[in-house]
Amino acid sequence: MNDTEINSENAPENTGAESKVYIPKTREYYAKLSDYEGPLDILLHFVQEDELNIYDIPIHKITSDFLGYIDYMQSLDIELAGEFLLMASELMKIKARMLLPRKIDEDTNEIEEDPRMVLVRKLLEYKRFKDASEKIDHMVHEAAKQFARGYNKQDPREFSDGEEIDYSLKNLTILNLIKAYKSVLLGIRPKTVHPIEPLDFTPETQRDILLDIVHREGRIEFKKLMKMFETKLEIICSFLAMLQLALEGFLELVVEPKDLSEFYVQTKDNQLITGQEL
Structure with a gap:
């Protein structure tokens, strides 16, 4: 069977x-x-x-x-x-x-x-x-x-000391309402917002400015040139623009023989060149 x-x-x-x-x-x-x-x-x-x-x-x-x-x-x-x-x-x-x-x-x-x-x-x-x-x-x-990132297990309606509010309507007063509102605000974690602002300076915008300064000065110390700019972003963009102009042959970087730690910026062959000639 x-x-x-x-x-x-x-x-x-x-x-x-x-x-x-x-x-x-x-x-x-x-x-x-x-x-x-x-x-x-x-x-x-x-x-x-x-x-x-x-x-x-x-x-x-x-x-x-x-x-x-x-x-x-x-x-x-x-x-x-x-x-x-x-x-x-x-x-x-x-x-x-x-x-x-x-x-x-x-x-x-x-x-x-x-x-x-x-x-x-x-x-x-x-x-x-x-x-x-x-x-x-x-x-x-x-x-x-x-649990997803940002998950908060604690009820934001609770006080930091663990006291919980009575939300029943039978004993609701304006003070209880304000107290409840305050406890909710305390339980909300603020979000960090990083605003993104448009760039006011770029290496391209600083090219003409640099050439105009060197045109007026003829020959200018590097540190003095950089001190003409206020913000870090402006200085960084100006420095990059200076290197690009030197690479293209519009500017020359000249070291001072007496002090090798200092150098000057000038137009090539000390000629006056403006941004319109680029």
Whole structure:
């Protein structure tokens, strides 16, 4: 006798002497079966529970298990959806076709497809979607354990000393309202805002200014030149513009022989060059 082939005391009476009802083994198992989502879910469970090869399903065994499930559920007066009965008929049809020799196509000389392959494809597709669903559920469960940056577990309506305000309307006064408003403000963490202002100076805007200064001075000490600018940004942009002008040959940087730590800025060959000549 197959492990799942046992007589059921709860199954409907059957007068056939050899008739047996195929049902699951334990009552704990019965309770779980009622939670399955459909016939494919049950069949997939049978395959995985008995570690069957899904590509070579023993159709006799899995049909017996499935019919046993239906018999048991009907014995409990549990109404089954039509899809369960449809699957039962499909299994019986496949079981019957397995008893017949498979036909050979005269044109291609190929043997008729295994009758079980239709069921195999359905089970594989169902398993793929079920695995994906379980993976998504797991991801949602893991995401619920995480908190986004800036999450504040403490209720901002509480005072810093832990005292909580009574917000019920029955004792509401203007003082309580002000007190509540103040506590909310204290619980809000200020956000640091970094304003982005447009740049007033760029190396390009400082080119003409530098050339104009050197044009007037003829020759000017570097430190004196930089002191003409007020902000750090203005000094940085002017310094970059000076280097670019020197690289292009419009300005020269001359070191003082007596003091190598000092250098001067002048027009090339000490000629007067304006921005209009660039």
